[in-house]
Amino acid sequence: MNSDLKREIIFDNYKEPMNKGLVEDESYLKANTKSDSCIDNLDFMMKIEDGIVKDIRFDGEACAISTSAASIMIRSFIGKSVEEVKNILENYVAMIEEKEYNSELLGELNVYDEISKQPNRKNCALLPMQAVEKMLNSLK
Amino acid sequence: MNREDFPILNNGKIYFDNAATTLKPKCVIDAMDKYYLEYTSNIHRGDYDSAVITNKLYDNVRNIVSEFINCDANTVIYTSGATHSLNMVVFGFMRYFLKPGDEVLLNKAEHASNILPWIKLQEEIPFTIKYIPLNEDYSLTLDNIKKCVTLKTKVVSLAMISNVIGDLRDIKSIGEYCHQNNIIFNVDGAQGIPHMKFDFKDSNVDFLSFSGHKMCGPTGVGILVGKYELLEKMKPIMYGGGMNSFFEEDNSYELKSIPTRFEAGTPAIAEVIGLGEAIKYLMNIGMDNIHKQEINLKKYFLEKVKDINNIIVYNKNINSGIIAFNIDGVFAQDTSMYLNHYGIAVRAGNHCAKMLKDEMNIKNTVRISMYFYNSFEEIDKLIEVLKNSKDIFKVVL
Ligand SMILES: Cc1ncc(COP(=O)(O)O)c(C=O)c1O
Helix, strand or coil: CCHHHHHHHHHHHHHCCCCECCCCCCCCEEEECCECCECCEEEEEEEEECCEEEEEEEEEECCHHHHHHHHHHHHHHCCCEHHHHHHHHHHHHHHHCCCCCCHHHCHHHHHHCCHHHCHHHHHHHHHHHHHHHHHHHCCC | CCHHHCHHHHHCCEECECCCCCCCCHHHHHHHHHHHHHCCCCCCCCCCHHHHHHHHHHHHHHHHHHHHHCCCHHHEEEECCHHHHHHHHHHHHHHHHCCCCCEEEECCCCCHHHCHHHHHHHCCCCCEEEECCCCCCCCCCHHHHHHHCCCCEEEEEEECECCCCCCECCHHHHHHHHHHCCCEEEEECCCCCCCCCCCCCCCCCCEEEEECCCCCCCCCCEEEEECHHHHCCCCCCCCCCCCEEEECCCCCEEECCCCHHHCCCCCCHHHHHHHHHHHHHHHHHCHHHHHHHHHHHHHHHHHHHCCCCCEEECCCCCCCCEEEEEECCCCHHHHHHHHHHCCEECEEECCCCCCHHHHHCCCCEEEEECCCCCCHHHHHHHHHHHHCHHHHHHHHC
C-alpha cells in the first residue's frame, strides 16, 4: 500500500468512523481506554453471541490515529469469531511492536505498518486493541 | 532575551512547554557539575575540606531564596518539588489542624497536587472541600472567594498562576482577606514564582510551594516556605537521619530545629546548589523584565493569530505567558504532533487539572507556555505553521 492510500484510509476512518456512539444495552461488554501516558479517552462496547463478535461500538475524544484505528478495527472484527479476533489482535500488536507478524491476516489494519517510525504514536494505534483485549479477558 | 545562556537552544528547536519544565542555563549545569567534579561530599557530617565547601554552598541557598522572595532564611525548607511541598502542608500541618466540619476552599483549575492530597486527607478527617466557582473566563478573583467563605472556612488553597488558563490570582488582596478572617492561605507558586516578582512577607501567604525545574533549575528540588509560627506546629512527614538530635532505646527522641527537621535523609545536594544558581541567574535578569518579556511575547502572538480564523484561543485576556488554544475541529494531540513535526514543542491535554473539563466544556487544549528566552522569531515560525494547518493531516498521518 502506498502512503497516500494509507493516509486516505486513515483520514476517512477518522472523519467518519464506523460505529461511533454507544447504545444502552446490558448485553454488551464494556471497557475504557483512559491512560496516563496519553490524553485519548475512548469507551468501547462489544457484543458477542455464540462465540461470534456481533457488534463493537465506541465513543469519546481521541486523536486521528486512535479514532481511525478504532474504526478500522471495528470494521475488521465484526462477524469474526473470538478466536479469529484474538489472532488478528496478536498479529496487529506484533506489527506495531515491530515483531514478526502475518500481514495477510490484517487487511486494512496494515495501514499502520509504519507507525513504529513515530514511537510517540504507537500507543495511539494500540489503544482500541487494548480495549478489545480487556473485554475479551473479562469473558473468562 | 539571554538565549545565548542556554546551550540546548543551539539545537534549532522551538520550546514552548515551559509550564511543564524550563530549559537550563549553562551556569546552573556548571554549578552542579562542579559539585560532582570537585567537591562531592554529604552535608552536615564531614570535617574535611570538600564537606565544608558543600555545606556552605548548600546552606547558603536558603539565603538566596530569602533574598529572592523576601522571607526569613530559617523558614525555607528544601523539598523534592512543589508536589512534595504541597503534600507536606497537607499531611504535616493540615492533618493536625483541620477538624471535622471545617471547610477548605479549592477550585477546579488547580493542579492535581493541590487537590488530590486534600481528597486523601479527607478520607481521614471529615472536613469539607468546596470548589470556588470560576468566572466566565475561568479566572478566579477575591470576589469569588468571598462568596464561598463561611464561618467554617479554615483554609484557602490555590495557585498563584493556574497552569491551564494561566490566570494570575491577586495573591496580595486574597492574602489580606484571609488574614483578616483567620483563614490559612496556602499558595501553590509552581507557575507563579518562576515568572514574576513575589514578596512573601508582604503578602500574608502562610505557606508557599514551588519547584526548581520550572525556573531554570534542576529537577528533583523544590521549596516550601511557611510562616515560622506555623512551621512550629507542622510535623515532618519523613523521619530518619539529618533531622533528629537524638533517639534512645526508651523510644525518646528529639528533632532538630526548623527547617532541618523537615529534611530527613540525604537531600538532593547538587540540585539544591543548582537551584541557588538558577535563582541568582533569574534575579540578575530581573523578575520584572522576565514578566514583561513574556507578556510582550504573548501579545505579539495574539496580534498575529488574529488573522488565522480557525484558531480558537481560550484565554486572551490573562496576564501571563500561557496560551490555551485549539485548531477548530482538530484534536489537541494531533495539533501537538503536527507542531512537533516542525520542531515546535507544545503540550496537549488537560494539564493535570482533570476537573476543569467540567467547567470548560472542552476537554483538551493545546498549551503554549513562554519563558523569557523565547523569541518573536519563534512566534513567527509558530504562526507560519499554524497558518498552513489545513494540511495538518497530510503531516500527522
Ligand atoms: C500549578 C502547578 N502546581 C504544581 C505543580 C507540580 O509541580 P512538580 O511536578 O514540580 O512537583 C505543577 C507542575 O506542573 C503546576 O503546574
